[in-house]
Amino acid sequence: MSDQPPQVRPHLAQLPGYAPVVPLAERARQAGLQPEDCLKLDANENPYGMHPRVREALAQALSDPGFGSIYPDPNQAELRQALSRYTGLDPSRILAGAGADELLDLSFRAILPPGGTVVTCTPSFGMYPFLADINELNLIDIPRDTRFALRPDKLLEAVEQAGRDNIVVLTSPNNPSGDLVRRDLLRRILDLGATVILDEAYVEFAGMDASAQNLLAEFPRLIVMRTFSKWAGIAGLRLGYALANPDLVTDLIKIKQPYNVNQAAEIAAIAAIDSAAEIGTQIDAIRETRDQLFNALLELEGLTPLPSQANFILIRVDPNVGTGRELHDRLASVGVFTRTYSGPLLTNYLRISVPRADQIDTLKMRLLEAV
Ligand SMILES: Cc1ncc(COP(=O)(O)O)c(C=O)c1O
Numbered sequence: 001m002s003d004q005p006p007q008v009r010p011h012l013a014q015l016p017g018y019a020p021v022v023p024l025a026e027r028a029r030q031a032g033l034q035p036e037d038c039l040k041l042d043a044n045e046n047p048y049g050m051h052p053r054v055r056e057a058l059a060q061a062l063s064d065p066g067f068g069s070i071y072p073d074p075n076q077a078e079l080r081q082a083l084s085r086y087t088g089l090d091p092s093r094i095l096a097g098a099g100a101d102e103l104l105d106l107s108f109r110a111i112l113p114p115g116g117t118v119v120t121c122t123p124s125f126g127m128y129p130f131l132a133d134i135n136e137l138n139l140i141d142i143p144r145d146t147r148f149a150l151r152p153d154k155l156l157e158a159v160e161q162a163g164r165d166n167i168v169v170l171t172s173p174n175n176p177s178g179d180l181v182r183r184d185l186l187r188r189i190l191d192l193g194a195t196v197i198l199d200e201a202y203v204e205f206a207g208m209d210a211s212a213q214n215l216l217a218e219f220p221r222l223i224v225m226r227t228f229s230k231w232a233g234i235a236g237l238r239l240g241y242a243l244a245n246p247d248l249v250t251d252l253i254k255i256k257q258p259y260n261v262n263q264a265a266e267i268a269a270i271a272a273i274d275s276a277a278e279i280g281t282q283i284d285a286i287r288e289t290r291d292q293l294f295n296a297l298l299e300l301e302g303l304t305p306l307p308s309q310a311n312f313i314l315i316r317v318d319p320n321v322g323t324g325r326e327l328h329d330r331l332a333s334v335g336v337f338t339r340t341y342s343g344p345l346l347t348n349y350l351r352i353s354v355p356r357a358d359q360i361d362t363l364k365m366r367l368l369e370a371v
Helices: 024-031 052-060 076-087 099-111 127-134 152-161 183-191 246-255 265-272 276-299 324-333 357-370
Strands: 094-097 117-120 138-141 166-173 194-200 223-228 242-243 303-305 314-317 350-352
Touching: 024 324, 052 265, 076 265, 094 099, 094 246, 094 276, 094 350, 099 127, 099 194, 099 223, 099 242, 099 246, 117 127, 117 152, 127 138, 138 276, 138 303, 152 166, 166 183, 183 194, 265 276, 276 303, 276 314, 276 357, 324 350, 324 357
Parallel strands: 117 138, 117 166, 166 194, 194 223
Antiparallel strands: 094 242, 223 242, 303 314, 314 350
16 A cells, blocks of 8 residues: 555646636735725636626526536537527537637647647747646747747748647737737648647637638638637636537547536527627727727836737836836736736736726726836
8 A cells, every 4th residue: 555645647747837817806815905996907808797698598597497407418519509600600610618728728639649749929828838738749939029929931930840740829819919810821821731720719809800710611720719708708607619620520529528518608608699799899898998098008108008909908017117027016906906927028018908998997097006
């Protein structure tokens, strides 16, 4: 008998782990404030929360005595049908998951063998290197330039050299820089025969014209990732989806966890799709508030906002004001919770999610106080 617990495999044990957002209640407690007096602008959620129609659909489902006691549909038939209405694509091209995160993980594991390669362009979403690490994949990083623009020549060169077992992950709009991937660059990468995951988690805030989903028919190696966490206000229920080639979707369905989408998430997502026009009003408001926030930031000495197509803004913080982390901490002490970064590339930056329209004046005041 051993008195030791089983050991995690060495390559996993040594990983630092993902740095997730700290819960609001915890951050408020640290600041000595009540959660309702704080602005949670650190995770790009929908500041208006779940739409009342979605809440109603869930309440109605809860009143059914059978709710939650039977397994959800592993084939996600009704949900995929609803997603088909939302995207205009055939359900055979759609697969849902417990957040885009799950589908990113599934895609990496399903397509790449250990030792395969993920090509990314930092700074971007921290989940990509995390998933590459846990799946024993190599990471090739083609960093963005000093203004956070992609470097097409270097990226194309890397794709050409990366060989067969690789996936290029691009994010449009990018988190945290807020810019879109140009269509011609995407085409050139796909023309090289690369497998591309295009993460469109924030595309609703750019407008659906910005989506590259119409390239799916032409390029069987394109996978478009989306989520209901941002536009639809149900981050806590976990619902994402992938748009891809039907053969790939068939294979992914075979190997996913059979009951990966829980019943509440399914009901909420279908209700959100049925209320997409109403939620669109929230999206319009967020876009308008984004412009107001951008202009307010421009007026603050020492802060330079980057134009954004998403529901957040990356801000360059002048050294006179402090580092991104220092400003983050000062804002946190007055109840404004933002996102800061540990890597050297973003030492002087801070990301802030767009608040509700009625919160913008409070935010402006607290920014003024903290700068
Ligand atoms: C670019 C990007 N992709 C995906 C996600 C995760 O989406 P989900 O909540 O559906 O897992 C995020 C969340 O922050 C993100 O920023």
